[in-house]
Amino acid sequence: MERIPILKMGDLLLVTIQVDMHDRLAMTLQDDLTSRIVKDRARGVLIDISALDIVDSFIGRMISNTAAMARILDARTVLVGMQPAVAITLVELGLTLHGVQTALNVEKGVQLLKQTAD
Amino acid sequence: MERIPILKMGDLLLVTIQVDMHDRLAMTLQDDLTSRIVKDRARGVLIDISALDIVDSFIGRMISNTAAMARILDARTVLVGMQPAVAITLVELGLTLHGVQTALNVEKGVQLLKQTAD
16 A cells, blocks of 8 residues: 655654655655654654656645644644756745744754754 | 765765666766765765665665775775665566675664774
8 A cells, every 4th residue: 555654753744745746645654743743742743745747736734733643632733956057936825834843954954953953 | 967965974985875876977976976086085974775666786786886985095885775676576586786885774874884993
């Protein structure tokens, strides 16, 4: 069964999105991620989208929703690795990714989560 | 263009394989990874295969070759997240993953690389 792996790094979880998201895969990811936040007592979630050339409104909304779910489980979400073209598209589509912080790459995302955890 | 993202974490690189590897994708990964080892001065490479239900002889050989390339660039490779069924298949196929160390998950892989780096 197709599912996106969730990697644990200390008290952070890392999700790398490499494939086109469809409804069921997005649902599975949200289920898996919320379970893992609770099970692993994660304080932060890093979502890496460096492999995505295109982010449409479906993925944008999925990321916003995932971040909202993480937040009420007391974990913060940082979106990392966004390509320039994706940033342009998001602004042009008017998608604000409400409640999601961004960082240039995984390293800077980890720094961001560690800084604000204190 | 399809390619597998390579994430930098300190002096380590992390590759998560989620999709079926075909020849061109494997070649692209090897090119990208060797370039990144040099560019980022990486000391270790973590290859996560937790999303793979099946590892055939092609992927097995690709991982061995990648590890051999990394080694001559002075970086060590640790394969993490192997599923039990994959371990069974590898042994039954007689694939030894020569020169590749394994660890249960990313955290333990990082520990392994840090321990032996000193």
